[in-house]
Amino acid sequence: MxxxxxxxxxxxxxxxxxxxxxxxxxxxxxxxxxPKSSLPSQDMVKCPSCGTYSAPSQQKNCGKSECPYKTPSMA
Ligand SMILES: [Zn+2]
Missing domain, CATH: 1.20.5 (Single alpha-helices involved in coiled-coils or other helix-helix interfaces)
Known part of the structure; x- marks a missing residue:
């Protein structure tokens, strides 16, 4: 048992x-x-001026004149 x-x-x-x-x-x-599709690293965009990689939602102006990213407050 x-x-x-x-x-x-x-x-x-x-x-x-x-x-x-x-x-x-x-x-x-x-x-x-x-879940690689949800990672922001795949959508990273390189700035042609400063070479900084950033997600489209987090793009910031690096301060260089050729930088295509504009901060909303300065634009
Ligand atoms: Zn830049």
Whole structure:
């Protein structure tokens, strides 16, 4: 009786570990493939004047006259 419970517990724990390992590997795979489309680094634009990379939403004027980026307050 006790042995049966022990065997059941053993398989229950073992099954849970295997399931956890599968979830862990899937999480790793998801992390390595990554939500790259949502990362701002892919949309980075290089300023031809200063060479600074910045996301379109975070573009700032670097102070050089040829910089195409304008700060809203100065424009
Ligand atoms: Zn610039």
């Amino acid at each position: 006790l042995l049966g419970i022990g065997v059941l517990a053993y398989f229950a724990i073992k099954g849970r570990i295997i399931r956890l390992r599968g979830e862990f590997q899937e999480a790793l795979r998801r992390a390595s493939q990554g």
